[in-house]
Amino acid sequence: xxxxxxxxxxxxxxxxxxxxxxxxxxxxxxxxxxxxxxxxxxxxxxxxxxxxxxxxxxxxxxxxxxxxxxxxxxxxxxxxxxxxxxxxxxxxxxxxxxxxxxxxxxxxxxxxxxxxxxxxxxxxxxxxxxxxxxxxxxxxxxxxxxxxxxxxxxxxxxxxxxxxxxxxxxxxxxxxxxxxxxxxxxxxxxxxxxxxxxxxxxx
Amino acid sequence: xxxxxxxxxxxxxxxxxxxxxxxxxxxxxxxxxxxxxxxxxxxxxxxxxxxxxxxxxxxxxxxxxxxxxxxxxxxxxxxxxxxxxxxxxxxxxxxxxxxxxxxxxxxxxxxxxxxxxxxxxxxxxxxxxxxxxxxxxxxxxxxxxxxxxxxxxxxxxxxxxxxxxxxxxxxxxxxxxxxxxxxxxxxxxxxxxxxxxxxxxxxxxxx
Amino acid sequence: xxxxxxxxxxxxxxxxxxxxxxxxxxxxxxxxxxxxxxxxxxxxxxxxxxxxxxxxxxxxxxxxxxxxxxxxxxxxxxxxxxxxxxxxxxxxxxxxxxxxxxxxxxxxxxxxxxxxxxxxxxxxxxxxxxxxxxxxxxxxxxxxxxxxxxxxxxxxxxxxxxxxxxxxxxxxxxxxxxxxxxxxxxxxxxxxxxxxxxxxxxxxxxxxxxxxxxxxxxxxxxxxxxxxxxxxxxxxxxxxxxxxxxxxxxxxxxxxxxxxxxxxxxx
Numbered sequence: 001x002x003x004x005x006x007x008x009x010x011x012x013x014x015x016x017x018x019x020x021x022x023x024x025x026x027x028x029x030x031x032x033x034x035x036x037x038x039x040x041x042x043x044x045x046x047x048x049x050x051x052x053x054x055x056x057x058x059x060x061x062x063x064x065x066x067x068x069x070x071x072x073x074x075x076x077x078x079x080x081x082x083x084x085x086x087x088x089x090x091x092x093x094x095x096x097x098x099x100x101x102x103x104x105x106x107x108x109x110x111x112x113x114x115x116x117x118x119x120x121x122x123x124x125x126x127x128x129x130x131x132x133x134x135x136x137x138x139x140x141x142x143x144x145x146x147x148x149x150x151x152x153x154x155x156x157x158x159x160x161x162x163x164x165x166x167x168x169x170x171x172x173x174x175x176x177x178x179x180x181x182x183x184x185x186x187x188x189x190x191x192x193x194x195x196x197x198x199x200x201x202x203x
Numbered sequence: 204x205x206x207x208x209x210x211x212x213x214x215x216x217x218x219x220x221x222x223x224x225x226x227x228x229x230x231x232x233x234x235x236x237x238x239x240x241x242x243x244x245x246x247x248x249x250x251x252x253x254x255x256x257x258x259x260x261x262x263x264x265x266x267x268x269x270x271x272x273x274x275x276x277x278x279x280x281x282x283x284x285x286x287x288x289x290x291x292x293x294x295x296x297x298x299x300x301x302x303x304x305x306x307x308x309x310x311x312x313x314x315x316x317x318x319x320x321x322x323x324x325x326x327x328x329x330x331x332x333x334x335x336x337x338x339x340x341x342x343x344x345x346x347x348x349x350x351x352x353x354x355x356x357x358x359x360x361x362x363x364x365x366x367x368x369x370x371x372x373x374x375x376x377x378x379x380x381x382x383x384x385x386x387x388x389x390x391x392x393x394x395x396x397x398x399x400x401x402x403x404x405x406x407x408x409x410x
Numbered sequence: 411x412x413x414x415x416x417x418x419x420x421x422x423x424x425x426x427x428x429x430x431x432x433x434x435x436x437x438x439x440x441x442x443x444x445x446x447x448x449x450x451x452x453x454x455x456x457x458x459x460x461x462x463x464x465x466x467x468x469x470x471x472x473x474x475x476x477x478x479x480x481x482x483x484x485x486x487x488x489x490x491x492x493x494x495x496x497x498x499x500x501x502x503x504x505x506x507x508x509x510x511x512x513x514x515x516x517x518x519x520x521x522x523x524x525x526x527x528x529x530x531x532x533x534x535x536x537x538x539x540x541x542x543x544x545x546x547x548x549x550x551x552x553x554x555x556x557x558x559x560x561x562x563x564x565x566x567x568x569x570x571x572x573x574x575x576x577x578x579x580x581x582x583x584x585x586x587x588x589x590x591x592x593x594x595x596x597x598x599x600x601x602x603x604x605x606x607x608x609x610x611x612x613x614x615x616x617x618x619x620x621x622x623x624x625x626x627x628x629x630x631x632x633x634x635x636x637x638x639x640x641x642x643x644x645x646x647x648x649x650x651x652x653x654x655x656x657x658x659x660x661x662x663x664x665x666x667x668x669x670x671x672x673x674x675x676x677x
Contacts, residue, residue: 004302008310015314019321019420020411031274033311035281037501040304042255042282043289044500048530049248052550053240068241072249079256088209088406090246095405096213097243099394100220101535101591106394109594109620110387114380117618132373136617139377140384147385164381169337171378173344174371175610176331178626180323180345181352182474182607184427184654185628187320188647189473190313191427201432224595236543243536251532295554296511304504309469312501316470320654324423325416328661332669342662349659352629354437354652364440376613383614 001198009198012190139167210400217398258282281307344370419661426657430650437648438636444616445633448601448623451575452482457490459574460567462541465497465506466534466584471605472505477631477643478603479509479579485638487517487524492563494573495527496541496549498534498584506579507553522561529553534587542570542596575599575622585612589620603630 014029054072058065071093077086118140121133145157146164153161196202216238223235259282262275288299295301333339351367396402413421455461463483467475486493495510497503507527514525521527528549531537540548545567546558558564566572576598578585585602593600599622602612606627615621625634628651631644 004306008306011307012310012314015311015318018318020417027274028277029311030315031271031278032281033308033315035278036285036303036308037281037312038255038258039282039285040308040504041251041500043285043294043300044503044530045248045251045532046286047289047294048503048553049244049532050252054245054248057550065241065245068245071242072246075246075249075253076256078253079260085205088205089212090249091405092209092213093216093242094246094250095397096216097220097238098535099213099397100217101224101539102390102394103221104224105590105594106387106391109590111384111391113594113618113620114384114387114614117614118377118380121617132369135373136377136380139374140381143378143381144385147381164378165337166340167374167378167381169341170344170370171375171382171610173341173346174348174375175607176341176345177348177352178609179607180327180349180655180658181627181629181651182471182605183317183320183323184651184658185474185606185647186313186471187317187423187473188427188431188628188650188654189476189643190310190317191431191650192473192643192647193310195428195431202434232543236540236547239536239540239543240547244531244533244540247533247536296507301504301508304469305508308501309472309505312469313472317473321420321423324658324661325419327658328419328665329416330665331662332666334669342666346659346662349655352652353655353659354439354648364442368443371610371613372617375610376617379610380614380617 001200005197009194012194012198138163143167206403206406209406210403214398214400217394221398255282344375422661423654423657426653427650430653431647433649435649436641436645437652439629439632439645439648441633441637442630444623445625445630445637448482448603448625449485449634449637451601451623452485452491453489455486455489455491455574458492460492460494460563460572461486462494462496462573462576463506463510464576464578464580464584464588465495465502465509466499466578467505467581467605468499468501469505471581474605474628475579475581475603476505476509477628477647478625478634480513481631481634481638481640481642481644482577482579482603482625483510483513484517484640485634487513487519488638491574493525494545494564494567495525496537497530498537500530500532502579503530503553522556523563526561526563527553528558534584535591538587538591539595542592542598544569570596570598573598575601578602578604581605581608583608583611585621585624586615589615593620606630 011029014025017023018026054065054069058069071090074086074090077083118137122129122137142160142164144164145160146168148157148161151157192202219234220238223231259279262279266272266275285300285303288303292298292300331342331345333342347363347370348367351363393402397405463479463486465479483493493510495506497506510525510527514521519525529552531548537548546564549558551557552561570592576588576592578588578600580602581604585600585604588600588602592598600620601623602621603625604612604627606629609624609626612621612624616624625631628644628647631642632648633644635642635644
């Protein structure tokens with residue numbers, strides 16, 4: 001076993017000790033993880049963006065990049081209370097462009113295409129509406145009505161919202177099932193590392 | 204003043220990005236590319252660096268106050284070590300930077316996540332009970348899905364996969380679709396409110 | 411050392427998983443329609459097709475997502491696809507490179523000619539949108555600082571128009587962004603290998619055809635490995651996976667029996 005595997009193994013066990021209860025060994029590993037992962041993100045952001053998209057083209061004579069550079073530096077104003085309002089300007093660029101790009105993305109692929117697929121499976125098929133297609137349509141409308149809070153959930157709306165909760169429960173149940181699979185898979189991966197690489201019990 | 208200016212810039216970038224979505228004109232595509240690569244990404248990268256600097260400042264302050272000093276020093280060592288080794292040896296395949304990532308960060312982070320398997324087991328025993336009709340529906344749905352992916356599906360119950368797939372593809376999907384559309388409507392209206400200046404919480408307090 | 415009830419459920423899970431892994435049995439898995447569809451999609455792409463593999467996940471989900479990612483990349487290399495690796499989450503950067511390097515060296519694929527690794531760009535929506543305009547402007551250099559135009563594989567690859575599809579290896583909502591910004595704006599075909607926990611989130615997109623194909627979690631990986639007729643982490647973990655599911659089902663059953671018995675006694 002090499003030193004790398006030993007260190008990775010000991011750190012894995014350090015995290016697993018939390019299963020008994022919080023302890024200094026776990027805390028050591030936890031704080032180490034936080035520091036290393038921020039350091040990692042910092043390096044990757046620096047090399048892949050600041051150098052690639054900013055400093056190297058700037059050094060190559062692309063002086064239009066002085067504007068985003070200035071905007072980027074203005075974010076640092078956040079740390080000095082006197083100048084912190086300046087940081088709103090770069091934030092405005094991020095939030096404005098994000099909002100502008102989100103409108104067509106939400107409207108088209110998320111709302112209209114999803115609606116179209118729901119309705120299309122009921123009335124758009126040559127063979128007539130299928131049972132499953134009707135289930136989806138009812139489920140969609142009932143669940144949407146559950147999230148409609150502008151009127152009290154009474155009468156027809158109350159019934160619809162109640163049916164909506166049943167559909168939601170089916171979704172949450174299915175998601176729980178898959179989440180169990182997911183969490184077990186991650187643990188199996190770590191167990192395989194411990195049994196195979198660290199302890200050599202498996203080939 | 205800075206609030207008003209920020210709002211105007213936000214509205215301009217919002218409207219421009221929205222309009223650019225529909226235009227195939229080469230000039231429009233160039234503007235879209237400039238906004239996404241030169242503005243959006245560069246500013247975002249600066250924001251990441253600001254986050255790291257803030258983390259450093261908070262930890263140094265807490266060390267000075269003697270709050271969890273030992274642990275915080277370990278965090279700071281980790282934070283400083285990564286850029287240091289990256290500057291000296293680079294970030295290529297067989298560098299100390301990648302060694303730390305692969306032998307410290309990856310095992311730590313994936314094991315933290317693996318802990319959830321145990322908490323899911325505990326929650327299944329203690330909290331997953333058919334106390335009411337909705338809870339019973341949730342339970343049945345989860346059990347069918349889990350059984351359908353537990354090897355027994357091929358050995359004993361041939362219809363199990365079909366039932367599980369039907370649940371996932373129709374009733375479960377319908378509810379998920381409603382959530383998706385609800386989030387879409389919410390995001391859409393929030394984006395519009397941000398662009399026209401009704402939603403201003405992102406500006407924070409102050410003048 | 412005082413053990414509580416939850417500790418016993420932990421010990422039970424540990425015994426079940428470790429025991430199943432030590433047995434070393436690899437049970438047959440039934441191939442699901444969604445895995446079959448993904449396999450057929452990758453299999454049907456002609457030799458020389460350019461595919462983007464986007465490593466959109468963090469190291470937390472690596473044990474689950476790696477077998478599926480490895481199976482897909484191996485399949486692509488075996489079919490002679492040319493692969494562009496990118497990462498839209500910082501942690502995916504190192505992971506993606508290592509994985510592609512491993513699969514490439516196994517199949518004798520050459521860097522720069524058969525595959526390239528462009529690395530990470532922050533703000534995923536911006537990255538997806540800008541790649542649709544120009545991949546070179548988004549990634550002027552590869553992960554090692556080699557200029558885009560020096561990599562022979564990328565000659566003629568301008569934007570998504572020259573790319574057959576994107577495979578997002580993800581553990582969150584990144585494939586949603588690929589669909590809503592990449593697929594809807596530029597028409598690029600999106601597929602995804604994702605953690606099992608995210609599978610139900612994507613069902614509406616599968617139904618509408620916006621997401622072309624997906625494989626989910628370790629189970630999906632095991633199915634894909636079976637179709638590829640190769641061994642891998644998915645198959646190795648399947649007995650433990652199935653045993654853990656049964657264990658969880660037994661815990662649910664026991665919890666409910668205790669609940670109903672105690673309720674009847676109370677009444």
